[in-house]
Amino acid sequence: MGHRCCSKQKIKRGLWSPEEDEKLIRYINTHGHKSWSSVPKFAGRLFSIIYVCLQRCGKSCRLRWINYLRPDLKRGSFTAEEEQIIIDIHRILGNRWAQIAKHLPGRTDNEVKNFWNSCIKKKLISQGLDPQTHTLLSSHRRSSACTISNIHQNSNSIFIVSSNIPNAPVETTSQTFSSLPKAQPNIVQTPSSIVSSEYQTSTILSNKFSSDLPYELLLENTSNICSPSYMNPEAVELSNYENNVNWVSRVNVEDFSAQTPEEGTQVQVHQEKNKTCESKGIDVREVNNKGNLETSASFESSNFDFGLLESVLTSEFISHDFNCMDELAWNF
DNA sequence: AAGATCTTCAACCGCCATGTG
DNA sequence: ACACATGGCGGTTGAAGATCT
Numbered sequence: 243m244g245h246r247c248c249s250k251q252k253i254k255r256g257l258w259s260p261e262e263d264e265k266l267i268r269y270i271n272t273h274g275h276k277s278w279s280s281v282p283k284f285a286g287r288l289f290s291i292i293y294v295c296l297q298r299c300g301k302s303c304r305l306r307w308i309n310y311l312r313p314d315l316k317r318g319s320f321t322a323e324e325e326q327i328i329i330d331i332h333r334i335l336g337n338r339w340a341q342i343a344k345h346l347p348g349r350t351d352n353e354v355k356n357f358w359n360s361c362i363k364k365k366l367i368s369q370g371l372d373p374q375t376h377t378l379l380s381s382h383r384r385s386s387a388c389t390i391s392n393i394h395q396n397s398n399s400i401f402i403v404s405s406n407i408p409n410a411p412v413e414t415t416s417q418t419f420s421s422l423p424k425a426q427p428n429i430v431q432t433p434s435s436i437v438s439s440e441y442q443t444s445t446i447l448s449n450k451f452s453s454d455l456p457y458e459l460l461l462e463n464t465s466n467i468c469s470p471s472y473m474n475p476e477a478v479e480l481s482n483y484e485n486n487v488n489w490v491s492r493v494n495v496e497d498f499s500a501q502t503p504e505e506g507t508q509v510q511v512h513q514e515k516n517k518t519c520e521s522k523g524i525d526v527r528e529v530n531n532k533g534n535l536e537t538s539a540s541f542e543s544s545n546f547d548f549g550l551l552e553s554v555l556t557s558e559f560i561s562h563d564f565n566c567m568d569e570l571a572w573n574f
Numbered sequence: 575a576a577g578a579t580c581t582t583c584a585a586c587c588g589c590c591a592t593g594t595g
Numbered sequence: 596a597c598a599c600a601t602g603g604c605g606g607t608t609g610a611a612g613a614t615c616t
Contacts, residue, residue, distance in 0.1 A: 340604060356583050
């Protein structure tokens with residue numbers, strides 16, 4: 243079945259010629275692209291002066307413009323940083339290529355999708371990871387600990403969570419990557435167990451706030467454990483002890499399915515200083531009892547992916563029956 | 575050198591959500 | 596409320612080029 247918009251007329255298909263590209267660019271530059279279905283018609287009328295017609299449907303024009311002709315497109319291969327961003331966001335959002343592409347200026351959803359299918363997917367599989375769930379493939383679970391450790395110890399990943407909270411009641415903290423203290427082990431608390439990991443961290447790197455624009459919460463080396471893709475919490479609290487202040491960020495998983503830029507909120511983040519500790523001059527590291535940064539999460543819906551946990555952590559840390567939860571995924 | 579196989583990626587398909595009359 | 600048009604998205608296809616045998 244063809245597009246409705248092109249069912250009535252003879253439509254050209256297949257690869258675009260440079261001449262067609264030129265016509266489309268000239269049309270867009272002159273008229274904009276408010277209605278794609280009018281593009282071929284008007285472009286045809288426009289060029290009928292020179293006896294040429296685009297003969298493409300509006301959908302095809304839109305696709306060509308968005309994926310290839312747009313002037314703000316970044317050409318060339320993906321950088322390692324872009325690749326890591328794709329992996330990190332895919333871990334959260336799954337195959338939402340358009341959402342992922344929004345975090346990569348100059349890249350299209352089609353490009354991201356193709357890159358994922360042709361490169362990243364294979365790379366993850368070769369590392370023994372399931373590209374859909376980012377968990378270890380069952381065939382790799384037995385010998386997993388070393389692999390995972392290496393991956394995450396070397397990871398320089400950036401985890402970006404967009405939000406759009408007007409007048410967010412927060413203070414701004416901004417640091418460069420290099421200025422941050424080395425990642426500390428953390429603790430994840432669940433209703434039924436407390437587990438820890440040597441190579442996970444959820445240090446808050448930077449929050450860029452403005453009163454009316456989306457801001458980003460950047461996490462360094464966001465761990466498998468703390469990454470929202472591996473649990474289904476109502477909220478995640480991230481703490482970071484820094485300059486005698488304990489920063490606590492609460493991430494409410496409210497609407498990961500937001501589609502429009504206007505409602506672009508994917509998670510809601512509240513951040514506040516732990517003023518109690520600050521005013522009393524208590525060293526939070528002592529409060530935490532182990533000198534560790536602490537991450538706590540609430541798991542009201544209990545869809546925590548213990549299968550992943552099992553695969554990541556060495557068994558000495560955990561005493562928990564994983565079987566019943568093993569296959570649970572976090573469905574947005 | 576030539577055919578087979580693999581890889582990449584532009585383009586299409588089909589579905590869904592939204593807008594409009 | 597309904598039908599239709601349109602935009603947007605993810606999945607899939609297939610042509611073209613690269614690599615292998």
